[in-house]
Amino acid sequence: MDRVVVGAALVRDGRVLAARRTRPAAAAGRWELPGGAVEPGEDEATALARELREELAVAVVVGDRVGPEVPLPGERVLRIRACATAGEPTALEHDALRWLGPDELDDVDWLDTDRAVLPALADLLRPPGPSSAPS
Numbered sequence: 001m002d003r004v005v006v007g008a009a010l011v012r013d014g015r016v017l018a019a020r021r022t023r024p025a026a027a028a029g030r031w032e033l034p035g036g037a038v039e040p041g042e043d044e045a046t047a048l049a050r051e052l053r054e055e056l057a058v059a060v061v062v063g064d065r066v067g068p069e070v071p072l073p074g075e076r077v078l079r080i081r082a083c084a085t086a087g088e089p090t091a092l093e094h095d096a097l098r099w100l101g102p103d104e105l106d107d108v109d110w111l112d113t114d115r116a117v118l119p120a121l122a123d124l125l126r127p128p129g130p131s132s133a134p135s
């Protein structure tokens with residue numbers, strides 16, 4: 001079975017947190033959603049909460065899946081989960097953090113993989129429009 005990497009769509013005030021990687025060299029300077037690999041015996045929510053504690057020093061509540069599962073090299077897949085926190089993230093392993101609104105998602109140089117998730121992120125951030133249901 002493919003190994004799972006979980007990433008957080010950590011949302012606050014209609015914006016999502018993007019984090020700039022410092023390693024490996026090929027990915028340094030590229031932006032991602034904070035997170036990491038699910039360890040053996042962990043469930044996804046536990047892994048994501050652990051990664052965000054380690055990377056951002058915040059406690060998070062982990063919610064639903066967001067967007068598609070994206071294949072990664074090395075028989076791994078990336079899954080994104082919505083997250084919320086009452087804390088203020090601190091970059092402990094990244095070298096920059098940015099809160100991006102739905103119209104700012106193209107402003108940073110995402111890891112290639114993450115581009116597949118951007119439409120779903122934009123939908124998550126946009127307030128629901130007028131109902132299309134017949135009145």
Ligand SMILES: Nc1nc2c([nH]c(=O)n2[C@H]2C[C@H](O)[C@@H](COP(=O)(O)OP(=O)(O)OP(=O)(O)O)O2)c(=O)[nH]1
Nearest residue numbers: 005006007032033034035036037072078111113114
């Ligand atoms: N966390 C995260 N990883 C991503 C994203 N997009 C993407 O392709 N990846 C890839 C990069 C890495 O190959 C892998 C996760 O690596 P990582 O360094 O964040 O995870 P980790 O802490 O568990 O890894 P490690 O220290 O054991 O090497 O997934 C993303 O949005 N967030």
